Amino acid sequence: MEKTKAQEIWPQKLFVMLMTKVLVPLFFIFIFSVVQVIRIGFFENDYALLLLGSLLSTISVFAYTMTGYIYGAAGRRSYLAMLLTSSGFIPWAFGIYLTFYRGFWSLIELQNGFEFLVIIKSVTFIFLGYFVVSNFYKITETDKAFLDLAKKGNLIPDRDA
Numbered sequence: 184m185e186k187t188k189a190q191e192i193w194p195q196k197l198f199v200m201l202m203t204k205v206l207v208p209l210f211f212i213f214i215f216s217v218v219q220v221i222r223i224g225f226f227e228n229d230y231a232l233l234l235l236g237s238l239l240s241t242i243s244v245f246a247y248t249m250t251g252y253i254y255g256a257a258g259r260r261s262y263l264a265m266l267l268t269s270s271g272f273i274p275w276a277f278g279i280y281l282t283f284y285r286g287f288w289s290l291i292e293l294q295n296g297f298e299f300l301v302i303i304k305s306v307t308f309i310f311l312g313y314f315v316v317s318n319f320y321k322i323t324e325t326d327k328a329f330l331d332l333a334k335k336g337n338l339i340p341d342r343d344a
Contacts, residue, residue: 197325198248198322198325201248201318201321201322201325202244202245202248202322204314204318204321205240205244205274205314205315205318205319205322206241206244207314208311208314208315209237209240209241209244209274209315210237210241211311212233212236212237212281212311213233213234213237213238213241215233216230216231216233216234216237217234219233220234229285232280233285236273236277236280237277239273239277240273240274240277240278240315242270243270243271243273243274244271244274244319244322246267246270247267247268247270247271247274247322247323247326248322248326249267250264250267250268251268251326251329251330271319271323274315274316274319275316275319277312277315278312278313278314278315278316278319279312279316280312281308281309281311281312281315282308282309282312282313282316283312285305285308285312286305286306286308286309286312287305287309289301289304289305289308290302290305
C-alpha cells in the first residue's frame with residue numbers, strides 16, 4: 184500500500200510546518216513592535232501590547248502544540264495539560280485584535296486625509312492577524328485528528344466508553 188503525502192509527513196513535520204506558519208507573522212509583529220518601542224517609547228500608543236501579545240502568542244502556540252502532541256498521544260490528563268491547552272486562546276485573541284482593531288479600525292485615520300501608509304499598515308495587520316488565526320485553527324484541527332488517529336490505533340485508551 185502506497186503512502187500519501189499527508190501520511191508521510193504526519194505528525195511531527197506537519198506540526199512543525201503549521202507552527203512555522205503561525206510563528207512567522209508573530210515574528211514580524213514582534214520586530215515591528217520592538218522597533219516602534221525603541222523609536223517612540225514603551226507607553227506611547229499600543230506597541231507594548233503588540234510586543235507582549237506577540238511574545239505570549241509565540242509561547243502559547245508552542246505550548247499548545249506540544250501539549251497535544253505529548254499529553255494527548257499518551258492519553259494522560261493533568262491540570263498542567265489543561266492550563267497549557269487553554270493558553271491557546273491567547274493567539275486566537277491576539278489575531279482577532281490584529282485583524283479588527285489594528286487592521287479595520289485603524290482605517291478611521293483616513294478621515295483626517297487619505298494616506299497610502301495608513302492603508303498599507305491596516306491591510307498588513309489584517310493579513311497578519313488572519314494568518315495567525317487561520318493557521319492556529321489548522322493546528323487545533325490537526326491536533327484533534329492526531330488524537331482521533333491515536334485512539335483508533337489503540338495508542339490511547341478510550342476513556343469515553
